[in-house]
Amino acid sequence: MADKKVGKKDIAGLLEQWSQQFAVFAPSKESGVAAMAEWDGKDISFLDWYRNTVVPPKAIFLPPMEELFRFQKGKEGYNIEPPPKDKHKRLIFGVRPCDARAMAILDMTFEQALEDPYYLSRRKSAILVGLGCTNPCESCFCTSMGTSPTDQTNVDLMLIDIGDDFLIEEVTAKGKELIAKTSGLKGATKEDEAKAKQAKETAYNKVTRKLDTEGIKDRLLASFDDEEFWEKTAAKCISCGICTLLCPTCYCFDINDEMVKQEGTRFRSWDSCGFPNYTKMPMENPRQEKWRRVRQKVCHKYEFYPMTFNVIACTGCGRCIRLCPVNWDITQVIESVPARTEAKK
């Protein structure tokens, strides 16, 4: 079946139509920062941005904070009150390929490693509509990390900019089904498809930041005890949570109870291995020194995740480089990890 296309000026109408069936999310700056937000029924200015959102789409599935349950202390122990069932069916519009890949990476933890009902209930019913990038940023390095500015692999539908229209690639059965029920779309011509092909190539070539990850797992393994290297690498880091909390593949969370009199709530909220308290225990903190925490962050993404799931937990979205207060650059760090022979000395 031939691909469909949709006019750029018809996007608002399309989202309107999908709003009947889904809670539609799209990139927005309404809150004061670029993030995925429930679509307000009119704003499509994000079509003109080319920078990715500051807050990654993961925030919809693993929110910065959520209530896990409430509890009351009764005579016979605690009464647990689960949260209301999540009935929303979400459609996330305008997901960039790097973030879509990050969702697939998060699924490995929240579905394969263990089943997290909170994450999965939101994730399973959601549809991801990807938006191909036309102007990758200086910090983007997706093409080195297994994806590309127009990669359709991890979304249900993919939109490719072909001038006045977007070509719609139907990727999954879910995506196909949605398109079949959507009205007002036009059929794409051979010419449109050629344009899309051209657009993909152009965008691909605009990603100038490259990272060679060949053998990185082994290099990190060999450099694990290279304290001098890690101290140097960590020197300028100020141990904030930006690069982890806002990384689309980071998933660490903290659990806290809040209790007032006999009633309480259990919260889950984002946490970061960059914080000294993350590993604090009553007697000991195995990552008291900053360099150990920086090492953890790098190794988790580039060594441990590959060991467990055979994939690097970094998609090259560039957020950590762009948002870091000290411009600590993961690509420079990965490149500077000593090769096996050097590390052995």
Next chain:
Amino acid sequence: MEQKLRQEAKALLEQNKVDWIIGFEPGSLKFTATPLITRDKNDTERLIINPFIVNNLADFLTGIKGRVGIVAKGCDSRSIISLIQDNKIVREDVVILAVPCPGLIDLVKIERLAGKDRDELDDISRDGDKVTVTVDGQKKEFAINQTLFDHCLACELPTPQEYDILLGEPGPPAPELEVSGQNIAKLKEALPAERWEFWQNEFSRCIRCYACRNACPACFCQRCFVEETEPQWVMPVPRWQDNLIFQIIRNIHVAGRCTDCGECERVCPVNIPLRSLAREMYGIVDELFSFKSGMDKEALPLMAHYEQEEAEDLFK
């Protein structure tokens, strides 16, 4: 200026006058610089000075062991003095390499003026009172007071007063207090209820990354109240109420130490206008106690000492 800096820094390491040099080197993105912290004299070749050396390097001093040669703009120097006032560092352990600072360029303002992302800009250059931005080969000119950080427009000390080596000629302070205080003035005009709503919205998006605290040289506590569990002053959960309380207590804790360096606001990834709070507190401290942090290394730290009379006043 850069050549002199490199020579001096190298000499300091060579002559074993310092163990570390803290300065700036080119960043990995356009229009950025990044802190360089090194003991290697060869690294000093990479030191730079330009309108993008935004970090307050004094922040690194409390975390480093040994004597340090540090590149300091006016604001950095005030933070260094403030740390000396608080006895966090010893004057003899720092060699201040003073940079007379003409103000730093705020890329957020440039983006707004040029209507383009920083990635799309070819060049930003400054000549005296004009800043020229080149986009697609086209040049656009802006007045300097439109392009500098707010805290730079309020700068009272562009050239460090306290230094060991002065790099270049001191320039005059160019305060544009009115421009720099626009956001705060607007907030002060608003009704309390509106202000409350404003901050509620702002702090709703705080993700508790603590970059504001960690980038702040005045936030030097080894155990921050926010991490205390007994008692638990605020929940570690990013609810707007807890976020706001966190920031208010932080502001109270740095009162008399804050030098209005603007780092808290610059580093916040979700654009919360934190300097409005910090600057207001700075003004209140000055009004109540005629005290400005980081101006005089002999001055006693405002919040860490008291006068006899104050005590009598308090306990009568």
